[in-house]
Amino acid sequence: MSSGERGQDFPLFGSYRVLEELGVGAVSTVYKAAQPSLDRTVAIKALKPTISPASPFAAHLEREARLLGELGHPNIVLCHDFVKTSEKMYLVLEYIEGFSLAELISRAGKGRVALETVAHIGAEIARGLAHAHERGIVHRDIKPSNVLLSKRGDVKIVDFGIAQREHLPTADEPLARGLSPSRPDENEAFGTPAYMSPEQVLGEFVDARSDVFSLGVVLYEMLTGTRPFDRGDADRRAGAARLRRDPAVPLRVRAPDVPRALESVVMRSLEKLPADRYATAHAVLESLDDFVRARVRGPRNKLVTSALVKVRLLKEHEADDITLAQVLEERRPPLRRAFIGFAVIGLLIAVGGGALQFSRRGVHDNESGDRPLELFPENMGQLRVVVTPWAEVFVDGQHIDTTPFARPIPLSPGTHYVTLMHPNAPMQKRAVTITSGETALLDATMDLSGLSGGGAKDAGP
Template identity: 35%
Template sequence: MSSFEPTAISRSRPPDLVSGYRLEKLVGAGGMGEVHKATQLSLGRTVAVKLLNPDLAKDPSFIARFQKEAAALATLSHPHVVAIVDKGKTDNTYYLVMEFVDGPSLRELMRSPSMETPVLLRRMLEICRAIEYAHGRGVIHRDLKPENILLDQQAGGIAKVSDFGLASFLDDASAASRFALTSTHVSMGTISYMAPEQRVDAKSADARADIFSLGVILYETFTGEVPLGTFDPPSRKRPGLDARVDAIVMRCLKPDPDERYPSVTALIADLEPLVPGSLLSMPPLRLTRWQRAKAAMRRAARVTAQTAAGVTVLAAVGVLGVAYNRSGQVRVQPPLPGKAIMDQALRDTPRNGPGRVEDVTPDKRRVTMGDGPDLPQMLVAGRTLNFENKTLVFPPVDDDEASRVGRARVDVLGMVGGVARLTARVRAEAPPATWKRRLKELWDGPPPEPVASLGLMGRDGRYVTLVHHGAGAPLTLEWSLGERGGAMLGLASPEGEVRLELFVTEDGVMQAFVGQGKDQRPIAEPLNLGPDWQAHFGEAPVPTIGCIEGTCTVEGLTYTVDKPAPMTETPATPVVVVPQQPPRTVAANTVPAKAVVAKKPAPPPPPVKRPPVKAAPAKPAPKRR
């Protein structure tokens, strides 16, 4: 980070503004706030503290963007992505603590005419690898520009991507629908680097929008100009540049997303051969088989010391063999928790439990599980579900149990309506440590974190669910509704039991919340499904809970739906008003003929009976005189 002179807008801050850190120097400022070089007092290391502008800290939309950046960085761990250290809140603003990158931005590197072409190609390759990794983790940057790319001088000048404040979190990056972005988010993008579809409608931007931005940066890196309108290929602007770069740039800059590279991986495949072998970025270092074996043996020693001294030698020998075998294995990325829980392959088993199904009012229907005399039926799949003291419990998974995933949905009819509210208090806890589990951990690696979920499930695997990963981890809103699907990371979950809520307004806007009363906070941006929102589920959805690994408890599961207004009854045949007839009283449930579509042709109206008209009596002829 290069030095930045403070202005009236970005003035210096008290050194002890952020607890645990000492602010040393202002190094950057922008629309969102300021970045300070600071010292982490606990470790004595240099970090970067990003402060949200205090005025913007009063606006929930800016707070959400700030939290989004923290959530994005928390999911990424890559040598070419700026790492996050901490986040928190002061008396009047919010802050992020990140690793301090001691070096200029790519913008400053572009201004150096002496920079050699192979070095610039290497930096672009590093940036592409960072974005490839982010896309693989379901994160789309959507604000790539030279100012957001820093060069770490202490690490040999490698590139590091920063500023994920406009990132989106998606299950399927090619999905057509997205969470609706506010106009504030759209205006914060940089027009020169935005893909055409992102300029028109930011919510339609997917991974290919980042590829367009990479093309703009690639062109500007070699020419010093942004490609606007009609422009020359970069090889004509920079002597000695390989002409193959022209084809790469032009494909990235295609106005139609379908004509660009389908992924950053395909872009890297064309760009990497242009970088000299000696300048290729070093991938993350992989331990040798012997190094992995020694690390595994040290872990085994700690485990066996807690069990029995006689097992030490056997465990160490076993671990050495396992480490040797596992050294070349590639782990497959598991599906999103919501998708795993809502998997149609899980077979349902009906089971009745304590609960209550009632009509609160003539227009409102409610189902509650855990307490009540009605014994509603639940469809349980995968793991076992118990009812314990008004609480639904997925007990710890047995070591020999095949399924690690459990799901239970309330099989109740008549929950068709407009306004809906689903609430419950959930908790996810790691399973108790046993010597079998510890040996299994040495063999298979660390187990996944326990997960609990609360959501609505429809037909054909359609769902919306809130996922709780345990204390401190971000809450997640996941959804899969036909062609619409994705995931959004939200606020960090508090410790202990967490109250989750899904609320749907009469206009079909779905919002997720955590907490209750004054402490209730939105988890993610609203999902606009429209007034006929239940149609996206294929049928009236039912409340569903889930659990992966560990022990999951759900208490106070309640689902309330306001019934839709009754349809107006219509007569079997349309009412036809005969012209020149005296007006008559129309019943309250009658509609005009033009509003009714008759299934059968209506018989013609009977002829109107009129009283016979008597002829006037003839007048006598006058007498002649």
């Protein structure tokens, strides 16, 4: 139902103006909303009005907010705010304009998703999971409907509602309570059995390898259109029992054309015993990245937009317009807003080649020389910087911005030197290698353990 039809029926969330309802879960409803103060669109995930904020069910929503507050990564949805009163509880989240991976798989059907696209999407999911796992957070509900594909080709993990700290015992949630055939939405409030690891189904301890198993199920489904333990029946209990007991149907049986390199990643992720799987999501990422790198040249986000066009979720002219706008936007230097009024000072015309450059010098030594950063580097690559909690970023001695900033930095191919500075942490220096047409990720944590003055808290930039 459109916002025009609903009118004032929408609940009120402070200064946010609800535009439409996006979806309903077991304990929460998600809305698309406008935030007039920042002129942006957000998503609001609100506790259902029939559930009290003091209820144990509400604790999942609060836990999600607190865990997302610790995460800031390009492949994980951002949490802008969390509000809890005696009557309401809601998260204000980054709004992703696009589609779920479940929609892509459903539209692709037996025709499957292209191999390179499967590997790229899987790598992006693994990248986000690796970031969470490094911070001790296990998602526990990785499935296609919890992965969003933006119209720009971004891949985002959402719904950390049942996420938990690694090595903590699983709560009495999924199957110990019994599955209700008449209310599958209630079961999925605590996880989705078809994508759970065997240890999660049994209510045992889980760690990062449980998410690796779930990712393996998603990869398998993208390649075959079905899940590895499905036998064509709708009995959820039987499916859960098979997951614990039976081996997965070999990927080669259902998709004989899948290369061995990709097949081995999927099947190793699906091993019954955690010790037999990849030990980390980062290891899965490296294997999938190697597969994509050997087959793809150019921006990888186009793999996603092309897949969306192929299944008619996205129109071809929309994808072309978005890709063009993205290239133009990302080729602009990520200058601080304070620079904008002084752009005429910072921009110079390069002698001889006509290349536009900026040459503002950094406030510290430049380990790579005095060359200026190019605004339109030839055969450019990109660098995405993620720092916890935050840092001033310098590249080749030149100040770029303060994290977090959403856009990657366009850089010429080769080695660049990145310096990260935080007033309460030791300076970090990193060398990064940029490859033409690819995006490198620098994910760092500033060491605040040496804070003096009785444990002053970092309040952000």
